[in-house]
Amino acid sequence: MKLYGQPFDLMQYIYGYSQKPIIRACIRFNGKLKSESLKRAVKVLSSIYPILRCKYEIKKGIWNEDSISYENLLTTISAKSDFSIFENDSLLSSLEIGIDRPLKIYWICGKKSDSLCIIASHLLCDGRGFEQLLYLLAELYSGKEIETQINTNRSFAQITSRFTMMQKIKILCSKTRAESMDAKLHLPLNEGGRKPRLITKQINLSKLEQYRSCVEGYRPNINDILLAAYMLTLHNMFRWNDITIPCPVDLRRFNINANNSVCNLTGNYYCHVRFSDNSTFEKVCNSISAQMCVQKNSSLCLKEPILLHILYRMLPFSILKEVLSNKISVPMTSYTNLGKIDEARLTFQEAAVSDAFIVTAAKLVPYFQLAVSTYKSRCTLSACTYASGKSYDLICSVMNNICNLIEIL
Structure with a gap:
């Protein structure tokens, strides 16, 4: 086959x-x-x-x-x-x-x-x-009867088929609003090992919910709060004043019938914060929340995936590999929220699940990605990295500072 x-x-x-x-x-x-x-x-x-x-x-x-x-x-x-x-x-x-x-x-x-x-x-x-x-x-x-619809379709067409040709052209011609981050700006990681290492930290979800219910004038979600803590930590530790973080977004939201598809259907939102002397957590979080709200009401996150799929259809595979290898760049510093694991669906009959979390790709030095997943009342922050020695210690420090910042909200 x-x-x-x-x-x-x-x-x-x-x-x-x-x-x-x-x-x-x-x-x-x-x-x-x-x-x-x-x-x-x-x-x-x-x-x-x-x-x-x-x-x-x-x-x-x-x-x-x-x-x-x-x-x-x-x-x-x-x-x-x-x-x-x-x-x-x-x-x-x-x-x-x-x-x-x-x-x-x-x-x-x-x-x-x-x-x-x-x-x-x-x-x-x-x-x-x-x-x-x-x-x-x-x-x-x-041994349950499978309640969810099985979707073996791996094609991106299940997303783009919902759009007319004119809508696709409009998306492709739209101007990207993201302000690019200095490509040389990355965590000062220079020690790498042969094997990856995993760092996990857990935060009680109630702490994030408490802050969410207390703020006035806007309504941030859990992701906005976590991203604000991450970006403010990068600013405080490394004095970065202009930070742009790509945030993966699930493109299945454009077609509910694609919800159960086992494939890659991911685009990016982009969050930019320019820090100043009077940047507070609330101001940073408010800015992130506003940016995310605008992008969630837009289809601009489809631009890069649509362009990728056009090239895939047009170019011979050998040429396409060479073109993409030269054009695709991975952000040095990134973030991904894998969402909340559904407690009701992750049920193994008589064996009760006590904890669950998801971790993403192991990053080579000096790349770094903070990943988040939530199960029940616990939010797990993780980083999978090849960093070793002082570089590994630095990543641990970054994650500890994020947790500490959230604890004092």
């Missing part, structure tokens, strides 16, 4: 010069999982999404089916002690493009409780698509 690749698959591959394109999730349970139920769920999942049985062929931009059994997607690890070490090692394990299938599931078995550490190639899907895989795995494990 052969599946044609999509433009976003190629884009994620090209991003490889700045990161290892892998998205990761950790699901912790209060009890034990059943072997038969989990193996059955993995088997059915791989049959619903044939791409999980494929490898990406870089030279041709296609997915070719591999003859290895679905059982190879699942690895069982016995962890009588040092449970957190096994979790960390599993989350940070590698997926090699063209060699491995795009999904690996690690079942970490403790004496009284288990964890699932799931990693997926970013060529397969974005954060929202990854969530859909997790929800479906939970439904299949529980």
Whole structure:
């Protein structure tokens, strides 16, 4: 079986010069999982999404089916002690493009409780698509009748088909409002190691909700508050006065029928803050909230993806790879909010989920990305990085300062 690749698959591959394109999730349970139920769920999942049985062929931009059994997607690890070490090692394990299938599931078995550490190639899907895989795995494990509509369509056309030709032309001709950030501006990271490391910090969601309910004159969402804390921390620590942060946006919002698609459908909003001596947290947050509101009411975030897909259709694959490799740039300092994991949908029958979070790609030095995911009452801030030594310590300091800033709101 052969599946044609999509433009976003190629884009994620090209991003490889700045990161290892892998998205990761950790699901912790209060009890034990059943072997038969989990193996059955993995088997059915791989049959619903044939791409999980494929490898990406870089030279041709296609997915070719591999003859290895679905059982190879699942690895069982016995962890009588040092449970957190096994979790960390599993989350940070590698997926090699063209060699491995795009999904690996690690079942970490403790004496009284288990964890699932799931990693997926970013060529397969974005954060929202990854969530859909997790929800479906939970439904299949529980033996429930699948309530959500299965969507195996990976094409960007499911988004653009909602627009007329004139609307697409208008989007392409629109002027980008984003103020570019100095390309040389990045965290002073210069020490890198061979293996990635994961840093996580947790914030109680009630603290963010408390600030949200107290401000007057505007209504920021949780993402606005977190982004304000991030940008203000960068300003305070490194004296950056002009900061532009790209913020990934789920393009499925333009077509509700694409909600369950397991693929990459991501564009960008751009948030710019010019700091001054009287910049307060409230002023920064208000500015971010206003910018986000304008962009949410616009379709400008479709401009770059539409242009990418036009080039993908027009140019031979070999030429396209060369063109995009020279044109695509990854921001040195970035941010992504993977949203709130749906507690009701992440249900594994008798095994209660105690915690869950999602982590994004491991960034090479000097690139840095702050990732956020929320489950129940906890908001997990994470960074996956190849930084080591003092550079690693600096990233820890950045994340601690973000948390401290939020605590004193």
